[in-house]
Amino acid sequence: MKKWVSTVGSLMMATTLGLVGCSSGTQAPKQEAGGTSQVASTPASAAPAAPAAPASKNLTIYTAYPEQEAVVYIDEFKKATGIEAKFVRLSAGETLVRLQAEKGNPQASIWYGGPSDTFIAAAKEGLLEKYKPQNADKIPENFQDKDGYWSPVYVGALGFAVNSDWLKKSGIPAPESWDDLLKPEYKGNVTMAHPGSSGTSYTVLATLVQIMGEDKAFNYFKKLNENIRQYTKSGSAPAKQAGLGETGVGISFAHDILAPKNEGYPLTLSFPKEGTGYEVGAVALIKNGPADEVENAKKFIDWAITKEAQDLYETSKSFRLPVNPDATVPEGATKLTDLKVINYDAVWAGENRDALVKKFESQVRGKEGVK
Amino acid sequence: MQRGNTGIAFQHQLKTQRTRLKMLSKEPWLLGIIILLFISLFLFSVYPILQVLKLTVYDETGFQFDKVAEVLNAHFFQILWNSLQLGILSAVFGTAIGFVFAFAVTRTQMRGKKFFHLIAMLPIISPPFVMALSMILLFGRNGMISSGLLGIEDSDIYGLTSLVVIQTLGFFPMAYLNLRGVLESIDGALEDASLSLGASRWEVFRTVTFPLALPAIFSSLLLVFIKSIEDFGNPMVIAGDYSTLAVQAYLEITGMYDLKAGAFMAVAILFPSLLAYMIQKYWLSKKSFVTVTGKPSQASKGIGDKRIVWPLFAFCSLLTGSVLLFYGTVAWGAFVKVWGVNYTLTLDHFKYIFTLGLDSVKNSLIMATASTPITALLGMLIAYLIIRKNFVGKKLMEFSTILTFAVPGTVVGIGYVLAFNEKPLLLTGTAAILIIAFTFRNMTVGIEAGSNSLRQVDASIEEASTSLGANSLTTFWRVSLPLMKSAMFSGLVYSFVRSMTSISAVIFLVSVNWNLMTVSILSQVESSRLGVAAAYCLILIFIILIVIGFLELIVNRLGSSKRGAH
Numbered sequence: 001m002k003k004w005v006s007t008v009g010s011l012m013m014a015t016t017l018g019l020v021g022c023s024s025g026t027q028a029p030k031q032e033a034g035g036t037s038q039v040a041s042t043p044a045s046a047a048p049a050a051p052a053a054p055a056s057k058n059l060t061i062y063t064a065y066p067e068q069e070a071v072v073y074i075d076e077f078k079k080a081t082g083i084e085a086k087f088v089r090l091s092a093g094e095t096l097v098r099l100q101a102e103k104g105n106p107q108a109s110i111w112y113g114g115p116s117d118t119f120i121a122a123a124k125e126g127l128l129e130k131y132k133p134q135n136a137d138k139i140p141e142n143f144q145d146k147d148g149y150w151s152p153v154y155v156g157a158l159g160f161a162v163n164s165d166w167l168k169k170s171g172i173p174a175p176e177s178w179d180d181l182l183k184p185e186y187k188g189n190v191t192m193a194h195p196g197s198s199g200t201s202y203t204v205l206a207t208l209v210q211i212m213g214e215d216k217a218f219n220y221f222k223k224l225n226e227n228i229r230q231y232t233k234s235g236s237a238p239a240k241q242a243g244l245g246e247t248g249v250g251i252s253f254a255h256d257i258l259a260p261k262n263e264g265y266p267l268t269l270s271f272p273k274e275g276t277g278y279e280v281g282a283v284a285l286i287k288n289g290p291a292d293e294v295e296n297a298k299k300f301i302d303w304a305i306t307k308e309a310q311d312l313y314e315t316s317k318s319f320r321l322p323v324n325p326d327a328t329v330p331e332g333a334t335k336l337t338d339l340k341v342i343n344y345d346a347v348w349a350g351e352n353r354d355a356l357v358k359k360f361e362s363q364v365r366g367k368e369g370v371k
Numbered sequence: 372m373q374r375g376n377t378g379i380a381f382q383h384q385l386k387t388q389r390t391r392l393k394m395l396s397k398e399p400w401l402l403g404i405i406i407l408l409f410i411s412l413f414l415f416s417v418y419p420i421l422q423v424l425k426l427t428v429y430d431e432t433g434f435q436f437d438k439v440a441e442v443l444n445a446h447f448f449q450i451l452w453n454s455l456q457l458g459i460l461s462a463v464f465g466t467a468i469g470f471v472f473a474f475a476v477t478r479t480q481m482r483g484k485k486f487f488h489l490i491a492m493l494p495i496i497s498p499p500f501v502m503a504l505s506m507i508l509l510f511g512r513n514g515m516i517s518s519g520l521l522g523i524e525d526s527d528i529y530g531l532t533s534l535v536v537i538q539t540l541g542f543f544p545m546a547y548l549n550l551r552g553v554l555e556s557i558d559g560a561l562e563d564a565s566l567s568l569g570a571s572r573w574e575v576f577r578t579v580t581f582p583l584a585l586p587a588i589f590s591s592l593l594l595v596f597i598k599s600i601e602d603f604g605n606p607m608v609i610a611g612d613y614s615t616l617a618v619q620a621y622l623e624i625t626g627m628y629d630l631k632a633g634a635f636m637a638v639a640i641l642f643p644s645l646l647a648y649m650i651q652k653y654w655l656s657k658k659s660f661v662t663v664t665g666k667p668s669q670a671s672k673g674i675g676d677k678r679i680v681w682p683l684f685a686f687c688s689l690l691t692g693s694v695l696l697f698y699g700t701v702a703w704g705a706f707v708k709v710w711g712v713n714y715t716l717t718l719d720h721f722k723y724i725f726t727l728g729l730d731s732v733k734n735s736l737i738m739a740t741a742s743t744p745i746t747a748l749l750g751m752l753i754a755y756l757i758i759r760k761n762f763v764g765k766k767l768m769e770f771s772t773i774l775t776f777a778v779p780g781t782v783v784g785i786g787y788v789l790a791f792n793e794k795p796l797l798l799t800g801t802a803a804i805l806i807i808a809f810t811f812r813n814m815t816v817g818i819e820a821g822s823n824s825l826r827q828v829d830a831s832i833e834e835a836s837t838s839l840g841a842n843s844l845t846t847f848w849r850v851s852l853p854l855m856k857s858a859m860f861s862g863l864v865y866s867f868v869r870s871m872t873s874i875s876a877v878i879f880l881v882s883v884n885w886n887l888m889t890v891s892i893l894s895q896v897e898s899s900r901l902g903v904a905a906a907y908c909l910i911l912i913f914i915i916l917i918v919i920g921f922l923e924l925i926v927n928r929l930g931s932s933k934r935g936a937h
């Protein structure tokens with residue numbers, strides 16, 4: 001009587017197991033990547049007569065901006081160009097891994113946001129396509145990639161996230177220099193990420209080596225180690241912990257500090273007077289991405305460095321500093337020109353990363369100390 | 372002489388293999404399904420992990436083991452040991468609590484059983500990072516309990532203890548779901564018999580109930596152990612000085628940009644897990660646990676003795692209190708302006724989700740709904756084949772089902788992208804890749820629960836069905852499946868919940884058209900918008916509770932309509 005149940009059941013099983021075969025046809029694959037990207041790489045003037053690739057209105061973006069921020073920027077781009085841009089949100093490190101895994105057939109054409117060191121690593125792996133956006137010469141040269149693989153879109157300086165309630169309770173002023181952090185009143189109240197696990201924290205290490213010289217810098221970190229409450233794993237965690245009162249002072253990038261402050265956490269932001277390092281946020285064209293999107297992707301990069309695009313850092317309340325000198329600096333953020341930033345050498349920092357991190361692990365705090 | 376012996380043994384083996392094949396060829400449907408299962412298990416469980424392994428030891432120039440050698444230093448073994456310690460502690464506590472809950476709910480006349488049943492399932496709904504965050508808000512330096520209630524000035528909660536507490540709370544439901552079915556189906560008449568023979572309650576428990584539940588206890592230990600060492604979200608937030616392998620692997624990949632080293636560390640987690648798995652299987656193969664024989668039996672009324680029921684009730688209430696405390700914190704966080712700082716009530720977080728985030732909620736729901744029935748049915752089917760049928764490569768099948776369950780999600784995610792990103796196996800960007808990943812990653816709990824149930828059932832019940840002319844599949848559908856009702860329920864619930872809440876595998880598989888809720892939650896946590904994250908979690912819990920209720924209804928009907936038809 002109920003024999004049909006078993007038949008239907010087994011049929012269902014068979015179809016689901018056979019799902020593989022069918023579903024590969026459902027998405028329009030983009031296999032002509034090789035041929036068209038060559039055509040596209042002829043010097044790109046704004047409107048070439050006849051586009052060689054079947055142009056579409058699509059654009060797929062991997063972005064490391066938080067969701068609510070990405071929505072603001074990408075919606076504005078859609079309005080400005082009519083291109084149907086869609087995004088997937090991943091952290092910068094995850095984007096890098098995903099690009100590595102997808103290398104044979106990338107699923108997106110733009111990587112938008114995230115620190116330049118991840119972009120440098122991606123370029124080294126051959127995952128990015130060179131592209132020089134229109135009006136790139138407007139952007140200060142020291143932020144640019146000399147090889148032309150990525151373009152800068154924002155700058156974030158390192159600063160101190162200080163819990164205001166803690167300051168009030170313990171009656172001490174906010175730290176104003178790297179040396180302040182060594183004072184006894186900060187004992188057990190300074191939190192930074194471990195340079196072996198976080199790009200932010202490696203920037204701290206490389207900055208201080210560049211300011212003080214290697215020996216003095218390591219002496220500094222050995223002393224600072226006495227005051228450290230926690231070495232966190234992620235670079236934005238120190239700011240969050242300071243916000244929650246889990247620590248007194250956290251060292252993070254300014255936009256990672258201002259975001260929780262803007263949410264209402266009791267934070268004071270200060271910058272070290274000896275000078276500070278910074279990260280450059282970037283945008284890049286992904287190599288061999290969907291062929292029909294290449295032109296749109298280039299338009300996106302052109303747009304991303306404009307004043308209009310970078311004015312949005314204020315609307316999105318992200319407090320990133322625009323690299324386009326014409327763009328408005330968000331209220332509450334310190335202008336780059338008012339800030340004492342060092343001439344941070346990202347290339348040197350990248351080349352010495354392994355050696356400096358190893359030295360940090362052996363002389364200051366090993367990975368077993370990572371919190 | 373020696374050679375002759377082995378020759379004969381070999382021939383004998385060949386012969387049994389041949390008879391097995393012959394038996395299978397009588398049931399082409401069964402044979403077809405087994406072959407299909409093998410193909411899909413290879414494709415979706417083994418192949419992606421092989422791809423990740425290949426990544427770490429193989430490049431254009433051939434095999435390269437220098438990365439492996441670089442990773443295998445003293446630091447590696449230290450964190451491996453950390454992971455093992457954590458896994459063992461969480462497994463023991465989680466299983467113990469799961470057992471007490473399951474015992475109280477199934478074998479006593481305790482009050483509020485329905486309620487406790489619900490509470491025991493709540494913690495598997497632990498969205499990424501949120502439980503650990505509410506631990507910080509409750510017991511951290513500014514914690515509501517530590518500093519607010521108890522006035523502790525400088526509480527430091529980061530470390531192994533917090534991690535074990537959170538994992539135990541989060542994983543005991545897995546043990547509960549696994550044990551409930553088995554404890555429920557232990558024939559009450561057995562216990563009554565030994566009682567009437569003069570044994571005390573304790574002796575009955577020690578000599579009858581407990582030994583019969585042993586296989587399920589061991590498989591619960593195994594499941595919790597595997598999930599504990601594979602866990603990434605909790606240790607990431609709360610582990611403090613205590614580095615674990617899953618977290619270290621992730622940081623190696625995303626912080627140091629060393630995909631090879633990280634991938635190797637992540638795959639290395641498989642070894643302790645598989646070792647534990649094999650020990651368990653070896654031990655199980657030595658014993659019989661049949662109690663359901665098809666002969667008439669009476670349902671026992673359950674223990675009513677106050678001296679037993681009250682302590683159990685107190686224990687369950689205490690645990691329920693802690694579970695509710697954690698979830699209450701999350702619920703409250705969803706309705707206040709700034710979680711931890713500003714407790715003005717607001718609906719802003721929900722507004723954000725209903726204007727911007729509804730798509731990802733809908734997607735998650737679709738994916739989970741699609742994968743859940745497939746996962747649970749496949750789980751039951753594989754359990755049935757493994758326990759009841761003999762075929763070549765059965766051990767291999769069993770073994771491959773555990774692979775994607777035991778590796779950290781990161782490995783599954785990366786492996787799936789490596790394996791299915793190019794023609795002819797182009798799946799990236801589709802919904803199918805998510806559904807398949809969920810199915811093969813979440814199947815194990817159903818298989819374990821199903822096997823445990825079937826082990827208790829005398830095979831003669833099914834044999835009766837086949838000798839009356841039904842084929843194996845009909846027997847599976849009409850006889851075995853209803854007997855595995857409770858296991859089926861566990862498989863369904865676990866699969867649905869995990870599909871809704873998984874993050875580390877999913878992050879590599881979501882695409883512009885198929886973005887999921889957990890990815891949004893993660894993004895909110897990362898940008899300190901804990902209120903929105905909490906609101907997402909509340910919606911998640913709400914959806915899951917409705918679905919669990921619905922599943923319970925369906926599964927119960929599955930049994931009763933069968934009975935009614937006879």
